[in-house]
Amino acid sequence: MCLAVPAQVLSISDPSRALALADSGGVQREIELSCVIADGPPETLIGAWVLVHVGVALAQISEQEALASLALWAELDDGDGA
Amino acid sequence: MCLAVPAQVLSISDPSRALALADSGGVQREIELSCVIADGPPETLIGAWVLVHVGVALAQISEQEALASLALWAELDDGDGA
Amino acid sequence: MTDAKRLTLAHGSGGEPMQQLLHQHIQPLFDNAILARQEDQARLNMTLAPGERLAFTTDSFVVTPLCFPGGNIGTLAANGTLNDLVVGGARPHYLSCALIIEEGLPLETLQALLADLAREVRAAGALVVTGDTKVVPRGAADGLFINTSGIGVIPAAVDLGTHRLKAGCRLLVSGPVGDHGAAILACRRELALGGDLISDCASLWPLVKGMLEEPGLLAMRDATRGGVNAVLHEFAAAAGLSVELEEAAIPVRPAVRGLCELLGLDPLQLACEGRLLAAVEADAAERMLERMHAHPLGSGAQLIGRLVPQRNSAVIVRGLYGVERSLPAVSGELLPRIC
């Protein structure tokens, strides 16, 4: 279920409604940030990557975790094989 | 003003609303007879000629008067000329 | 299609449902080897003798309702394009058929209409060799629109057209005018009219084939949109001449006249779909009329007027009492009058 795509927040289109323009693979759409802004103003999310489902950002993407996940396998290359 | 055409009542389509089917030069339309039925039932008008304007019969056509009018001129042919 | 009885957008989307629609339900109606090749284009092995020219024409058909007394959008789409070929003196050879379908159209309706189209085209000795099918969402079209384009061959000896019109030539109409337009008006639900109003929709090829054998034929038009009025004005404008019409000579069926009296319209402005106007040499008019009378499609043909050197009006009608009046070009859609 639930096709979700990574998107980068480009700008805030309506701060009061937490609406932002985001880019996903070169395609732009308005998305809603209200579930991923903690307390700060939405502007702090500009540039951040989020995971979007039916127009709502459900999570920020952690670059660190993504790299760690990929690195894990690079490492494992000569680990688990044995 | 007021294009009106002679039409012959063919049948009564809705006696309660005094609606009838009438033929005008080979074209049939529903018309309203309520202004030309005196007291009797609309059926008495079947076969009669009426003058219709925007779907309402405004008068019965008197064949006698029509013939009289035409005959007058036939007569006058050698009357008034002098 | 399996169980689907109505056409949906899927039938126009280029995929499996569309292929099924075309192969199972549409192409068989036109049954011919060229269309069956299913390429993006028909390939036609034509040979043109010296002096022969190709005639090429197109028309889209948007009639409401799709079926009317005397025809339907299928017969109209066939005959409209066939007639546009034949009034140029061309023998019709090939037609295309492009459909724009509003989703929800019953498949059965579509098939019946196209079967009629195919039959009319076949009757004229022509073939539907290429086509296209689009389905648009509800409300984006009105049931069904059909475009047909046609290719025919004009023999070397034939040269018809407004360039041959001249003062003195006679104007013949092939039958009663306005039948199609009257039949369509009577179908308009808001007008709620009944009566013996039947479209004249027909292929003129059988009539024209004979007329082409007679000498003195100068130009022809089928009197479709805008009726005879429009053709007369086109002739006058193209030739730089005026038209003189005899009102009493114009053939009009009683019911068409009745409808015109009722709605305040002029039969000359009503469309025909199986009538032509021919301009002929003055001395050939009589024989041409006889030739036309010999064919059922021309049995009601009449000499209705002639071209004369330009006057102040393009078209002048001599009325019942001998008074001339100007007949202006149609100025817009036909609207019933109350006054």
Added chain:
Amino acid sequence: MTDAKRLTLAHGSGGEPMQQLLHQHIQPLFDNAILARQEDQARLNMTLAPGERLAFTTDSFVVTPLCFPGGNIGTLAANGTLNDLVVGGARPHYLSCALIIEEGLPLETLQALLADLAREVRAAGALVVTGDTKVVPRGAADGLFINTSGIGVIPAAVDLGTHRLKAGCRLLVSGPVGDHGAAILACRRELALGGDLISDCASLWPLVKGMLEEPGLLAMRDATRGGVNAVLHEFAAAAGLSVELEEAAIPVRPAVRGLCELLGLDPLQLACEGRLLAAVEADAAERMLERMHAHPLGSGAQLIGRLVPQRNSAVIVRGLYGVERSLPAVSGELLPRIC
């Protein structure tokens, strides 16, 4: 037209307003002597050398919106029909242009669209020689529909078609796929998408002219509705063979891919309007690809697969990890997915 800025039913009624529209606003855009004769049919002085065949095709264009990044219904109507001629190996000669206009369309819009149509046709060395104009009431059409039919000539030496497909022949695509479909989807107001999505709408004649000079060309199709997917299935079905595709070789622009990821669509199902699929002899593929690369319209050409003896599926894709999967035919309209 005087002051009227929008088209009304009067402009389609066959009378004066229609004549004015045609003479003042439409015919000048196509400026040519054949159209200017204003007969019911164009008369074409064509000569066909022995072995030459006529190509004849038709398409109606119903795109929403009328204007989109990279083109409009005018360029589409020109190039769609030109392309259907040229993929059969025909040099385009003559087009018809039939309009169905929803009343209320601004005249200015119509003129701009037809000017673009005329320009594209002219650029391919062809002429618009006959036409038709219908105006339908508000709500009976969606702004503007255009039908174009086309006539071209196939040289005696050219024989392209699915009858020449055979196992082992290679499949080339002339550039990135799905650009047009993606651009149109992005225009859909309800989807509210932006991005660098530009239709590939273009006339393929300049590219094909060169390809016809290369040996080994067997068949071509422009990948319009149903996208590359539809052409592959048509090839497989017509030849009784299967297609094997290399997923990694299929050229897709980043933004088109982005849109497909977002909406859950497959780029192979999205329409192109300036791409063709060519089947060529195995040993001619390399040189054909070079030839295609030499032209801007083919600079992104790729060898994407081949025909093989029939397997259990018509079209089989070898994915990124070497696993084969079946690629079914498109089954209906393209719908964005959430899951």
Added chain:
Amino acid sequence: MKYVDEFRDPALVAQLVKRIDASAARLPSRQQPWQLMEVCGGHTHAIFRFGLDRLLPDCVEFVHGPGCPVCVLPETVIDQAVALAQRPGTLLCSYGDAVRVPGTGGSLLEARAGGAAVEVVYGPRDALELARRHPDKDIVFLAIGFETTAPATALALQAARREGIGNFRALCHLVLIEPPLRALLADPQLCLDGFIGPGHVSLVTGTRPFDFIPAQYRRPVVISGFEPVDLLQSVWMLLRQLEQGKACVELQYRRVATTSGNSAARAAMEEVFEPAPSTEWRGLGSLPHSGLQLAPEYRAFDAAALLEPRAATGAEPGDPRCGCAAVLSGRMKPPHCPLFGRECTPATPSGPLMVSSEGACAAWYQYRQESADDRR
């Protein structure tokens, strides 16, 4: 067609022309021609269609009167109709004649091209039928007309009320024939010698609205039918009165018309309508007691109530060169209007007289272009 063809018979027409010539010859000779006003636009139309004016002797002339309901429609009514047609969920139904009349912001046809919902119907009962079929829409009928036409609207509203059809309404601009005639006759510049009375209005009204003409102004009136024989007969009857120095209301149209009119039709009108204090006429201005408005019991059907009460728009007065007012009151002939045949044609009417084919300008344009140049 029965009751039509007999009254177009060329032989009878020829006879009548002879008789008119003879009668005219007996009239006292004078500088200006004898001017007979055909009050009704339907007469105007028939005169041009059959070329009857060309059959009259030079000393007798038709003058076109104000009796075309379309020609007297003020721009404000069209503007209201346009606003209703543009209202979401509303369908405006109209007689075909009214949809081409220009308002200040264009005609109903132009509004339709811009997206407004407009339907042409044959009569009000068809609009009522649309209301029955589309209960979710407001169906507004643009009710124009003189006394001939008003009863049909009255009957439809009575039916709507009886059957509780709440989504049917009328935008009424119903006018009466007598007030404009009074206004015309009161003009001291006017020298009309007789009147061809509107046969179809009189079917409803009887002859009463015309009695003042002989009584107060000593001009003869003949209530006439609409076929060539009817009209020529009426001309002859008028000439006879003039010849004999008489002035009374005569009935030519005896096959349908009576002195008393149709009381059932009047009863329907009287139930549904009441006299309006004042009504606007294009070309004639505002005339007191010259029209009808919905009676209190029928106010619920008033379509005007659906509109925002507009701040009196200083409505643009239209092209100042427009000659409608002068033509309408018989002071100018159509081809002398500076717009005639140039800006103003049936395809692009500047004024209402070019819209209905009853309008003097449209009739002139349609039938007299040739003769206008040939003879004048």
Added chain:
Amino acid sequence: MKYVDEFRDPALVAQLVKRIDASAARLPSRQQPWQLMEVCGGHTHAIFRFGLDRLLPDCVEFVHGPGCPVCVLPETVIDQAVALAQRPGTLLCSYGDAVRVPGTGGSLLEARAGGAAVEVVYGPRDALELARRHPDKDIVFLAIGFETTAPATALALQAARREGIGNFRALCHLVLIEPPLRALLADPQLCLDGFIGPGHVSLVTGTRPFDFIPAQYRRPVVISGFEPVDLLQSVWMLLRQLEQGKACVELQYRRVATTSGNSAARAAMEEVFEPAPSTEWRGLGSLPHSGLQLAPEYRAFDAAALLEPRAATGAEPGDPRCGCAAVLSGRMKPPHCPLFGRECTPATPSGPLMVSSEGACAAWYQYRQESADDRR
């Protein structure tokens, strides 16, 4: 595409396959293969699209789970949506997935072809925007989905309430992931060895709905992303737990998923919805406390209220040969359904599993036709 392409890298995939093979080789050998259920239809789709099932060793097998909101949509919901779309003045907005699902009287697409008003939107906010733009229409949003999707509907309804958009309503069929999993696991016939947890549901819920699986049934769970590297890594993590005899909930999808989920999204859901006493699942029947309904303060937005309360239609039970229930609960593979590929294809789906490309049958049909015949 960032965060996509890296996770499709063929080199990484190859490495993972090696590792899975090695791990599988270390598992105790047994008759039947190790069955790992991917709960989520999104996973099913990715598995088929990339052929991941074909990369696994013979002793490891994917089993497709109930996690596709479209596949579990009961016919009655579609029937209600169709009835709303057919209602005058109403526009039904839906995700693209739901419009091809057959109800007892056809799908929404078929209804649209028959004249109903149906619009496909990307999300509920777009439907709300339509309501703003068309104040004269009732805009109904067909709100389906699991916990991933419900927050978007909640946010749109909050906005509608805040802004007083009265013509926006939702027809809700929102379901929860835990109840069907509990139902599955309670089936004594089922022998699943591990679960690939739905990464996107857990963005909202966190790992809580899956804790019972190791706790009560001692089966390992890995919450997984949706790219090939994610899925293969998750398979490997499951095999590792099996190898080591462990059973716990692990997070593979760490770049977005957390154990606690998204509390803001849950807060929106909790304001707008409340647990429904019981909810119908296609193929699974009625499950208690398995879905959401509008909370009392949001009942005014319930589109079901626009419908006539229907006499419980003894709704036709559909084709008795339909294998959806068995496929949905992992007891049958799609090609063994008697309708598969015959009556039931993506163009003419008999059951919902053939509709969404997440549906096990559609995925099988779309990607495995060739292999189905080649290898099985």
